[in-house]
Amino acid sequence: MPLPIRLVLLRPRNAENLGAAARAMKNCGLSEWTWVHPEAEDLAPARRLAVHAEDVLEAAGRADSLEAAVADCVWVVGTSSRKVEGKRRLSPRAVAEELVQRASQGPVALVFGDERSGLTNAEVERCHDLSAVPTAPEQPSINLAQAVLLYSYELRIASLASEPHPPPPLPVAATDSELSLVESALEQALVSGGFLVDEHQGRTGLRDLFAPLRRSRLTRKEAKLWLAALHTLAKRLRSGGLGR
Template sequence: MPSVTEFQHPSSSHDSSAAPAAPGDSAGPVRGGFTSTRFVLVEPSHPGNVGAAARAVKTMGFSRLVLVAPRVANVQSDPEAVAMASGADDVLACAHVVPSLGDALNGVQWSIALTARAREYGPPQLSPRAAAAQARGHAAQGEIALVFGNERTGLSNEDVERCSVLAHIPANPAYSSLNLAQAIQVLSYELRIAYLETADSGATGSVDPDASPRAASDEIERMYVHLENALIALDFLDPVNPKKLMSRLRRLFARSGLEREEVNIVRGIAKHILLKVKPSGK
């Protein structure tokens, strides 16, 4: 039985009689969320998957690919990756390589974690179509990201908890094994449809354009560190036996959709807790 990392050779499915570029295609005018959306691959193992991911992204009019600690060094120039990119060499060559998911999400205000299995804790779960509908509003206001895990193990719980929502592709339960590039193709297609519908209708998406700015991922992560330190100082959180407290708090805050001012309020509370419980003379 073929494994999830085996592909059809790109030449067998390549259509040389492609239709003219539509808005959002790399060769056509780029607009809306196409420029504010990044696709993040966490620790991809196989160069062919990275190349196929670049192809999937480009076919739907996107171009921003971020690779978190890929197993193969210089994977952008690997022959297998280039072959599987099948004309998306520009997207592949411009892929940004970073050491951690935190770096990949720097400046991102909203993100989707793609997962093949349910998680006990984590952000709210949506279908790909519902996630795309929400994405179009957030992409109009700032940077968003779609996060995909390693081919074999997927995303860790810690990675999932860094994201705003979770999406699951409702594949055939009797055989739900999706190739990484196939999953990217499904989500990028849903995003493309949502973005073009927004552009054609003149709508702004589901997010209020007058709402306060959403907090970026790195700002939220610093808030969690600050809050955790304050809870430890209060003896409310035992670092030796945390009992999923921070995971539950992450889920709570993920449901609310934190604005930058709200993050500052939580950090202000944490700061004053730390000042109050700080031993005198230190």
């Protein structure tokens, strides 16, 4: 189920930005967004850029104000480079991680200002916290669609990281009978090599030597490898093929 993360675009002016933003959102598994007083009236250019994301473009919600767009949200973050006392300034990665975490409590929103002037002072005050991309001072501004893509990507990474990962499948374990074959082959090799001579001590020695292999829970593949190695060793010992 998609997380209740909403992107809010205030007064978007450029239809191409809306189309590119829709595509970026779908690339990253996002679909919920709201436009507040969009100034782009002709959406034909947006449709040309919303490749395979026409459904996201057409499903955009509409609101008359930022207040209406985020009324049900438990956390609202504005994208702005301003420093405002009492509001944290979070990196895109940090805000994405927290958005994913807080989304378990209810809808959360990430707010983008218009392409020309960004968020107004009143809109900044409406947000709980702020986030900005640490761009180079030579070119600090980012295109709206690029900003949506950057934050959508970070949200995708944070969302994937929050999902529980199933444990890898266990290797096929050797059966008790297969372990017994390995134990017998070990005994043959030890007898052929002259390590096991006394019958009583031989049984005790074999048990102690094989115990670590049994505790290690050999896989079927490992048991077959041990079996092949021990058979080869025993055969060479019986034929006198191993010199000192």
